Amino acid sequence: MTLKINPVLCREGMMDNYAYILQDVSTGVSAVVDASEAAPIVKCLNKLKIKPDYILTTHHHFDHVGGNAELKNLYQLKIIGPAQESLLIPELDIGLNDGDVFTLGESKMRVLSAAGHTKGHILFYFEKDKALFTGDVLFNLSIGAIFEGTETQMLLSLSKICALPDDVLFYPGHEYTSMGLSALSDSVESEKLYKTLALERLSKNKPVPPLTLGLEKQCNPYLRNIAADCHIFSML
Ligand code: ZN
Ligand code: FE
DSSP states (O other), X not given: OOEEEEEEEESTTTTOEEEEEEEETXXXXXXXXXXXXXXXXXXXHHHHTOOOSEEEOSOOOHHHHTTHHHHHHHHOOEEEEEGGGTTTSTTOOEEXXXXXXXXXXXXXXXXXXXXXXXXXXXXXXXXXTTEEEEETTEETTEEOOOSSSOHHHHHHHHHHHHTSOXXXXXXXXXXXXXXXXXXXXXXSHHHHHHHHHHHHHHHTTSOOOOEEHHHHHHHOTTTHHHHXXXXXXXXX
């Protein structure tokens, strides 16, 4: 593992966004994924003694870009986000499209377009580090609302996620785990495991640890059928 990932809870108790501070360990190059608001992110950056080089933005909503201007001013960093939403994202420097590859130091990241929640929403996939940043497309046990795209687009975006390997850890844009917990059954092993992992961390008031896409495909009600279809396709 060459990529260190630190979650930062933002807009706590209101929207419970997650920003993530990433650092490529071998080079020290670092980035903030979805700079929701500046204050908690700056506090965490100071604690970690990190000066970020980039902001990686998944989509244009205010709760994902609210800290862009202030952080750019503080750190003279570059802001990267979906080319399709370039006019809507404050201070955007570099627009990315589906399939583009970006390197954070030595950590390689691929852009996956994932329309539905917004028209230009993108995901950041660090294949080698087994990390996927899902913004407002996929949450623990739920998915993002379809605001700008169509249901078909959202389905395609979720299918893309389901096609990724089971051992990839995913990092959502909000802490919504507790909302989906009550729907989990105690009789299915994977759902029991999910509940235990989530409750253990939520009770300590820490972010739920990143869970694997494999477990999410089994437990997230929105992914279950899609994942089953993907499995059938992969066998054909
Ligand atoms: Zn959003
Ligand atoms: Fe959001």
